[in-house]
Amino acid sequence: xxxxxxxxxxxxxxxxxxxxxxxxxxxxxxxxxxxxxxxxxxxxxxxxxxxxxxxxxxxxxxxxxxxxxxxxxxxxxxxxxxxxxxxxxxxxxxxxxxxxxxxxxxxxxxxxxxxxxxxxxxxxxxxxxxxxxxxxxxxxxxxxxxxxxxxxxxxxxxxxxxxxxxxxxxxxxxxxxxxxxxxxxxxxxxxxxxxxxxxxxxxxxxxxxxxxxxxxxxxxxxxxxxxxxxxxxxxxxxxxxxxxxxxxxxxxxxxxxxxxxxxxxx
Amino acid sequence: xxxxxxxxxxxxxxxxxxxxxxxxxxxxxxxxxxxxxxxxxxxxxxxxxxxxxxxxxxxxxxxxxxxxxxxxxxxxxxxxxxxxxxxxxxxxxxxxxxxxxxxxxxxxxxxxxxxxxxxxxxxxxxxxxxxxxxxxxxxxxxxxxxxxxxxxxxxxxxxxxxxxxxxxxxxxxxxxxxxxxxxxxxxxxxxxxxxxxxxxxxxxxxxxxxxxxxxxxxxxxxxxxxxxxxxxxxxxxxxxxxxxxxxxxxxxxxxxxxxxxxxxxxxxxx
Numbered sequence: 001x002x003x004x005x006x007x008x009x010x011x012x013x014x015x016x017x018x019x020x021x022x023x024x025x026x027x028x029x030x031x032x033x034x035x036x037x038x039x040x041x042x043x044x045x046x047x048x049x050x051x052x053x054x055x056x057x058x059x060x061x062x063x064x065x066x067x068x069x070x071x072x073x074x075x076x077x078x079x080x081x082x083x084x085x086x087x088x089x090x091x092x093x094x095x096x097x098x099x100x101x102x103x104x105x106x107x108x109x110x111x112x113x114x115x116x117x118x119x120x121x122x123x124x125x126x127x128x129x130x131x132x133x134x135x136x137x138x139x140x141x142x143x144x145x146x147x148x149x150x151x152x153x154x155x156x157x158x159x160x161x162x163x164x165x166x167x168x169x170x171x172x173x174x175x176x177x178x179x180x181x182x183x184x185x186x187x188x189x190x191x192x193x194x195x196x197x198x199x200x201x202x203x204x205x206x207x208x209x210x211x212x213x214x215x216x217x218x219x220x221x222x223x224x225x226x227x228x229x230x231x232x233x234x235x236x237x238x239x240x241x242x243x244x245x246x247x248x249x250x251x252x253x254x255x256x257x258x259x260x261x262x263x264x265x266x
Numbered sequence: 267x268x269x270x271x272x273x274x275x276x277x278x279x280x281x282x283x284x285x286x287x288x289x290x291x292x293x294x295x296x297x298x299x300x301x302x303x304x305x306x307x308x309x310x311x312x313x314x315x316x317x318x319x320x321x322x323x324x325x326x327x328x329x330x331x332x333x334x335x336x337x338x339x340x341x342x343x344x345x346x347x348x349x350x351x352x353x354x355x356x357x358x359x360x361x362x363x364x365x366x367x368x369x370x371x372x373x374x375x376x377x378x379x380x381x382x383x384x385x386x387x388x389x390x391x392x393x394x395x396x397x398x399x400x401x402x403x404x405x406x407x408x409x410x411x412x413x414x415x416x417x418x419x420x421x422x423x424x425x426x427x428x429x430x431x432x433x434x435x436x437x438x439x440x441x442x443x444x445x446x447x448x449x450x451x452x453x454x455x456x457x458x459x460x461x462x463x464x465x466x467x468x469x470x471x472x473x474x475x476x477x478x479x480x481x482x483x484x485x486x487x488x489x490x491x492x493x494x495x496x497x498x499x500x501x502x503x504x505x506x507x508x509x510x511x512x513x514x515x516x517x518x519x520x521x522x523x524x525x526x527x528x529x530x531x532x533x534x535x536x
């Protein structure tokens with residue numbers, strides 16, 4: 001009897017979750033919220049607010065692969081389980097946020113400390129914040145002014161910004177990667193669409209390697225040995241697999257259909 | 267012990283049903299929607315959105331936004347995709363700084379396309395921040411006088427106005443707009459079965475695509491997987507899920523049964 005009751009309970013919870021997931025428009029993240037990750041693995045135990053990491057601040061200066069390959073950040077929020085100790089020793093955030101490194105002749109503030117006073121705490125709350133502060137919002141809108149516009153995501157066309165030289169993201173940190181030679185970039189190719197009359201996708205290796213190198217996608221997401229080895233469809237993409245690993249979370253969202261389905265239909 | 271677990275399961279169930287997690291509207295919100303919906307409410311009010319909280323805080327009269335005055339000029343996607351307005355009021359967090367710097371309302375209300383939102387001699391704050399709606403009502407009266415009649419929603423048959431060419435709403439305000447080609451396969455209307463065979467729905471992708479983008483509905487509201495949309499029911503629609511996301515508050519409301527269930531008979535038994 002106990003078991004039956006438990007099963008009934010599970011059933012109700014299950015159905016209510018499926019209801020909640022279906023048929024509803026999710027709240028659209030605001031331009032300054034898109035790509036933000038709220039990390040709360042250990043902060044709460046230390047009595048600190050969670051870390052709100054904004055991709056838009058960082059991708060102005062660095063490519064994706066620098067953090068996600070060289071420094072070793074995972075691709076899903078909270079998966080890296082970064083501790084303050086790691087940062088203090090110069091891993092993860094601490095790789096750059098060490099109080100020594102400079103970007104555009106401005107010192108990058110130091111992350112995490114064992115002991116801190118009232119003055120230092122102002123530094124803590126630069127990352128440990130519950131919500132986006134008004135000052136940060138203002139900073140964002142100031143930055144957007146200078147950038148090429150876009151309907152989706154941050155409202156910034158990052159691809160064009162990089163292409164036009166408005167931002168020059170650094171791809172390697174000397175300390176970490178040393179000097180590597182670049183592999184030859186593969187050509188663009190078309191991916192046939194499965195729905196009749198839906199424009200084909202033009203996939204550009206070049207546009208992706210600027211940010212992600214080879215390692216972010218190959219071989220984990222796409223085997224990348226021969227075209228057609230990895231089979232996938234839109235449903236899986238919407239579930240966050242394959243292209244969905246970045247697109248919808250940080251890179252422009254998949255709801256921007258035309259960005260990929262771009263071949264004119266004859 | 268068994269009794270206790272049983273009791274708990276009911277408590278949890280009651281909580282789940284009463285909390286907002288189950289529906290888009292809770293019961294009181296639905297009540298408000300139904301109260302405002304003609305024939306219960308007046309035609310001019312259907313599709314209006316009132317922004318009260320922030321305005322009152324700033325010492326201004328609330329903004330009354332009317333969809334009917336905007337949809338003659340622009341399709342839904344212009345504001346809800348290109349300008350970034352959310353589909354639920356209050357989610358967009360529009361501030362004075364934003365619209366005076368040309369975002370959201372300010373994109374068109376710049377003194378060129380439409381009246382300006384800027385301060386100054388010719389400031390027209392009261393055009394949106396309305397102390398009372400008498401002027402708006404009068405404008406609606408004049409506006410709707412010669413338009414094709416419907417008994418529901420705004421009392422205007424919007425589909426007919428488009429068919430007769432009374433309005434030609436712009437589909438983009440961008441200098442360069444990439445619009446996706448409409449897939450051949452979707453040109454024939456889709457038949458959606460209902461529990462009563464005579465009231466099947468014929469869904470036209472084409473009519474929706476004229477106002478919206480694919481991403482307005484897919485994949486959040488309707489999955490793209492065949493038979494992937496589960497638990498799609500009239501009840502959920504009425505509570506603002508699925509079709510109800512638009513067809514309860516702005517697009518023609520769902521008390522206009524025969525607009526979708528074409529073959530439904532006039533008698534109450536169908």
